[in-house]
Amino acid sequence: MALHVLHYRHHGRAQWGVVANGAITPVPGEFKTTAEFIEANPVERLAVLSDPMLSESEVQWLSPVTANQQFICQGANYRQHMIESGMDPDVKKFNMIFTKATSCIVPADSPVVKPNEVQFLDYEIELGLVLKRDVTSRQTVTDGNLHDYIAGAVIVNDYSARDIQIPQMQFYKGKSYRTFGPVGPYLCLFERHDMPNLKDLDLTLTVNGTVRQSDSTANLVYGPAETLTELSGVHDLRTGDLLATGTPAGCALTIPSPEKQRAAAQLPEAEKWRLFLKMQEERPQYLRAGDVVEAHIVSRDGSIDLGVQRNVVVDEAE
Template sequence: MRVARVGAPGAERPVVVAADGALLDLAGLTQDVDAAFLASLADLDPSTLPGLAPPPGASTLRFGPPVARPGKVVGIGLNYRDHAAEAGMPLPAEPVVFLKSPTSVSGPSDDVVMLPGSTTTDYEVELGVVLGRDLRGECDPHRALAAVAGYVLAQDVSDRALQLERGGTWTKGKSADTFCPLGPWLVTPDELGSPGVGGVRLRLSVDGDLRQDGSPCDMVFGIGELLCYTSGLMTLEAGDVVLTGTPAGVAMGRPEPRPYLRHGQVVEADGGVLGQQRTRVVDPGYGTIALDEEAAAG
């Protein structure tokens, strides 16, 4: 089953996306895809839902983030073997954990807004895990997986200078508004089937240039292990999102001049059954920067 939220920002409507792309209305069951709804998601029968017609005159329908504002977004660093290698770092002995602000969450086609004048904004395509019930101090990976409501395609956008050079606080470089595109939909575990997330392929391109192409099979720590570890550090609540790491190919891991994101570029992420994202990169200071450069040249 694929659960989504469609409509204008702040006015999204909860839906199920059928196999043929038709939208089934969830508004009669819940006002939003929130913690209470996620806890009962496994019992939902989509065949009982009415269809939802697209709004009149709408040529395209916006998908918002498939989960209403999560309480927290937990990130995992260096969890792909090839990514650790390109970063020149040893495989972690235990998961590297950081937080992204809940306000960083945005939709799969919303603009990624850089911090003004940034020259080190980087892309990371990831598999995101959405909790369907609270998890605290769990030690059994199989029981931890039973708490998962579904999986989402995600990006962990990062300003590397803020992350690594200005105090070494990862959260600082990863929490700007729009730095966590999610969606277009949440895919329930039964939809993935066998071999589950291991069969997911994560790809990301910038202006048509393929930069990342990997699989969760390359993870250092599996999803159940990650949930156990993080639930031992903090309570994971229904609706929380855990980002599970990124494969090789990020700009930071490439030779100089590193291809960090620039104003006007288009980032496309593809997660197969998890759907696709297409986001435009925007530098809010671009107009000012352009004027400054013109003045310097003239």
């Protein structure tokens, strides 16, 4: 059975614990990083812990992915999101990979700070996968051996400054402002028989109670096994690293139709981006101070429930 782990602070001390029905059973030991925790605590060891000692309401959430780990992301990995991003899913035959700065990682209940220079702040709910082992050579990862590579899953919200990311062509900067990467609240650790549930998780994101994004991981274009196989050929991965697997349709971002893009290509660069920004100004979906964003990922049978992220958008202090 999947186990839900919380990284938390209690009486000034960072700890890890197994969570069930709002009660925490602390895990003995000191683990400063996600890698240290995973390497020292196989699911079988955690499953025999007993005697809950704390209520979740007594503790402060921390991110279950620590800032020393890598933060790797997939882009446009749901068919409908490809379409709304101006891509033809029948033509795009490559896996889009980028990274976020780990300095953007914050606990799941943190405020999201909208920088003063950012006008178009967007949301992106994503299933995050946490690595179980180091990968330092090309591997063939399959659904059959995926459990050897994936320790568990978390909720990620890939907040994005669209006016930085797209006109400036800076994915890294536009997606890496501090607080733009809330993770958690829980790290759900899997046993081998839990792995098929990765293909049956429902993702839901709301803004001020209104559903903006809703989809299933059954609709991922590039799944975890083929993505890890591809990444292993070009990039070293470490225990505890985070792979965010892409977001469903429903973002605030709107992209011109292919016809309009072809027409815009004939315009001077400044005019092209002026028209793009004007199009975004007409989208009320972009986040503003005071907006409340909630993200939830759960399996249909209820055996996996990654909890709820709740972020309030705040303006950057002058």
